[in-house]
Amino acid sequence: MDFxxxxxxxxAFEELLAAIGSWQDDRSVADSESDLRAARHDxxxxxxxxxxxxxxxxxxxxxxxDTALRVQAFGDACTDMGLVFATAAHLFACAMPIAEFGTxxxxxRFLPSLCSGAxxxxxxxxxxxxxxxxxxxxxxxxxxxxxxxxxxxxxxxxNGPIADLxxxxxxxxxxxxxxxxxxxxxxxxxxGIHLGPPMDKxxxxxxxxxxxxxxxxxxxxxxxxxxxxxxxEVFNRSMRWERTCLFAGYVGSMDRLLRRTxxxxxxxxxxxxxxxxxxxxxxxxxxxxxxxxxxxxxxxRACWAIDVGEHPDQHIALAKLAVSEAAVANALDAVxxxxxxxxxxxHGIEVAVRDATAGRIFSGTSDVQKxxxxxxxxx
Amino acid sequence: MTMPxxxxxxxxxxxxxxxxxxxxxxxxxxxxxxxxxxxLNSITIVRLLAFVRDRVGVEIPATEMTxxxxxxxxxxxSLVVTSLTRGTG
Numbered sequence: 001m002d003f004x005x006x007x008x009x010x011x012a013f014e015e016l017l018a019a020i021g022s023w024q025d026d027r028s029v030a031d032s033e034s035d036l037r038a039a040r041h042d043x044x045x046x047x048x049x050x051x052x053x054x055x056x057x058x059x060x061x062x063x064x065x066d067t068a069l070r071v072q073a074f075g076d077a078c079t080d081m082g083l084v085f086a087t088a089a090h091l092f093a094c095a096m097p098i099a100e101f102g103t104x105x106x107x108x109r110f111l112p113s114l115c116s117g118a119x120x121x122x123x124x125x126x127x128x129x130x131x132x133x134x135x136x137x138x139x140x141x142x143x144x145x146x147x148x149x150x151x152x153x154x155x156x157x158x159n160g161p162i163a164d165l166x167x168x169x170x171x172x173x174x175x176x177x178x179x180x181x182x183x184x185x186x187x188x189x190x191x192g193i194h195l196g197p198p199m200d201k202x203x204x205x206x207x208x209x210x211x212x213x214x215x216x217x218x219x220x221x222x223x224x225x226x227x228x229x230x231x232x233e234v235f236n237r238s239m240r241w242e243r244t245c246l247f248a249g250y251v252g253s254m255d256r257l258l259r260r261t262x263x264x265x266x267x268x269x270x271x272x273x274x275x276x277x278x279x280x281x282x283x284x285x286x287x288x289x290x291x292x293x294x295x296x297x298x299x300x301r302a303c304w305a306i307d308v309g310e311h312p313d314q315h316i317a318l319a320k321l322a323v324s325e326a327a328v329a330n331a332l333d334a335v336x337x338x339x340x341x342x343x344x345x346x347h348g349i350e351v352a353v354r355d356a357t358a359g360r361i362f363s364g365t366s367d368v369q370k371x372x373x374x375x376x377x378x379x
Numbered sequence: 380m381t382m383p384x385x386x387x388x389x390x391x392x393x394x395x396x397x398x399x400x401x402x403x404x405x406x407x408x409x410x411x412x413x414x415x416x417x418x419l420n421s422i423t424i425v426r427l428l429a430f431v432r433d434r435v436g437v438e439i440p441a442t443e444m445t446x447x448x449x450x451x452x453x454x455x456x457s458l459v460v461t462s463l464t465r466g467t468g
Contacts, residue, residue, distance in 0.1 A: 135420050176446030177414035178421045229446045232421060375426060 003300070009066065013073045019046055020077035035206050036086040037162045040117030048074060048087055050115030052241065053099050057111035064241075064303040068248035075252025079348060081355040082206035084249040089158040089207070090114065092241035094121030094167045098185055101226035101234050106185055110165060122163030122188075124154040124212050125235060134169075134232055135178040139214060141170035147221045148172070150184065150192075150214040158362075160210040161198045163188050167238075168212075169231045181231035185223045192217035203354030240312065242363040243320040244302050250327045250359055251299055254292045257352050261285055261334045281337060288333050291326035298322045314376035321369040327356035382463055383435065389456040395430050396452065409453045419449055427455075437462045 005013070023042060036043075043049050052067040053059025062070065075084050095114045098106055113119040130136040139152025150170055157166070166186045173180030188195060196211035226234045265276030265285060275281045302319035305312040331352035335342035342349040360366045383391075389409070397407060400423050413419045419427070428439050439462055448458040 133420075135417065173446055175412065175415040176450070177417060177419065178424075179414055179444065179446035179449055227445065230444065233441055233444055371422070375422060376429075378429070 003297075005069070009069055012066075013069055016046060016070060016073040017077045020074060024078055024080075035162055035208055036083060036090060036159060037120050039083055040120060043087055044115065044117035049091060049117055050095060050111070051091060052245070053091070053095050053111055053115055057099065057107055058115035059095075059099070059111065064244060064306045065300070067241075068245045068299065068303045071245050072248040072252040072255075075249030076255050077252070079256070079351075080206055081249070081253055081351075082204040084253075085204050085246070085355075085358070086159055086207040088242065088246035088249060089123050090121045092246055093123035093125075093158070093238045094165065094185075096241050097167050097183060097225050097234050097238050100237055101183065101230070102185065103222045103224070105222045106225075110185065114165070119164040120159055120162055121165040121167065122157050122159035122212070123238075124157045124160065124166045124168035126154065126156045127152070128155045134181060134235065137169060137171050137181060139168070139170040140174075141172045141182060141184065141219070143172070144218070147223070148182075148184065148219050150186070150217045150219055152214055154212045154214075156199070156209050157212045158207060158209050160212050161195055161208040163195065163212075166193075166212060167225065168214075169235060170214075172228055172231075176229060178232045179229050181235075182228050183225035183231040183234040184219050185225060186214075186217065186219050188212075190217050190219070202357060203351065204358050239363055240306060240316055243316045244299060244306065246363065247320055247323040247359065248299060248303075250323050250356065251292070251296050253352065253355070254288075254295070254327055254330050257330060257334050257349075258285070258288055258292060260349070261288065261337050264338055275337070284333050284337060288330045291322075291329055295319070295322040295326040314373055317364075317369040317372035317376070320363060321366055321373070324356070324359035324366060327359050328353070331356045385456060385460050388435065388459050388463075389452060391434060392427070392431070392455050392459070393452050395427060399430075400427070407452065410451045412450060413452070413455075414446060414450055424449060431459055435459060435463065 040049065047060045048070065050059030051062050051070050055061035071088060075081065078084055095111060098110055110119065114121055127138055129138055139150060139154065141148040141150050152170065154168060164187065166188060167183065168186055169181050169183050171180050172182040186193070192215045194213040198208040198210050201209065262285060265281055266274050268275050276285070298319040302312060302315040305315045334349050334352060338347065338349050341347045345351070396418065397403060400418060401407065432438055437459060439458065443458060443462070448454055
């Protein structure tokens with residue numbers, strides 16, 4: 001495995017870092033509370049809405065490693081992790097399932113608009129009674145002439161309140177357990193859909209999430225993703241993208257947080273010397289660096305495994321677990337180094353704790369990742 | 380390596396499901412609805428496929444992950460036999 005970056009990768013990373021950094025410096029306070037819909041045209045101009053979508057549909061056509069490096073730059077330059085998360089959900093949980101499993105008609109109809117930002121997409125899988133256990137989905141899809149009628153309610157739908165399009169999952173064969181789930185792409189203007197308001201949550205503030213209710217909502221057959229009963233596979237593939245490339249954003253945010261923490265330890269003086277001179281502080285920061293680099297290597301390893309066609313499940317689970325846990329631990333350590341300033345909202349440190357906490361839950365909890373790792377070990 | 384007979388594969392799969400998945404708790408027949416009863420789910424199927432890969436030497440492609448292929452011991456056996464034949468043919 002080659003851990004070095006090519007000249008092209010380095011150039012693309014730094015270019016994106018500079019562009020987003022400059023954009024963010026220009027954002028007003030009001031802008032900083034805006035969402036994916038407000039920022040979508042800027043994000044599209046940097047290719048972030050379609051990084052891994054094939055070029056013929058308006059995307060960047062990047063492989064997993066290059067996609068991850070771009071998202072890492074996004075997470076590094078952009079302090080608004082809610083926006084990083086919302087963008088990643090739009091791309092990895094919505095555009096990619098359409099790119100990988102959609103009919104040609106659906107690809108041509110939706111992907112160029114998703115890449116350009118003309119459409120915003122939401123990921124509608126989770127239900128109040130079905131989180132990690134997909135076999136318990138209550139949303140049903142009944143075959144009718146020309147398509148399916150969807151009925152049920154989804155919860156925690158990322159981008160749901162602002163979505164033009166949803167990728168969703170429903171039971172088409174209740175006797176077939178998790179192999180009775182089918183994936184659909186649905187336009188939110190379709191009669192029978194109700195989009196709930198944004199939910200209040202702990203972090204990722206600018207990423208809206210809400211309930212979506214389907215009431216006998218008609219979806220044409222050419223908007224089925226994959227085969228009937230293949231919904232779990234469609235979802236699992238989208239999770240491969242999220243657990244690697246979305247979490248590359250957290251690697252970027254940890255890079256940013258570490259730089260700020262080091263700078264603070266170098267410039268904040270107590271007892272006549274910089275606090276970084278004290279071993280307790282220095283060791284805490286060394287541990288932050290150690291966690292970050294271990295997580296980064298596991299993430300790159302997982303991306304590489306997917307790109308070369310190696311069985312990637314264990315690598316992906318190890319990476320997701322390591323990055324999400326490191327993000328929480330490093331954020332708490334940063335608060336400790338910054339002291340009272342770390343606890344104040346306007347210093348931008350405590351938000352890292354709130355944003356990182358979500359990472360241990362979405363895209364499969366840390367407990368689920370451990371279960372996958374154990375399963376791959378034969379347990 | 381000699382290709383195992385259908386009966387051998389059936390017995391291998393039945394024994395695995397009975398012993399590992401059900402932990403020997405109750406009996407299953409060749410036509411018991413494994414998906415409907417929740418015996419096979421996203422976790423147990425992946426484990427079963429890993430077992431088949433190790434013991435029979437056949438990788439079941441993602442395109443074959445359909446309900447019809449996993450409903451019963453009979454259908455799983457047919458899937459493994461077909462995949463083996465395709466792989467060695």
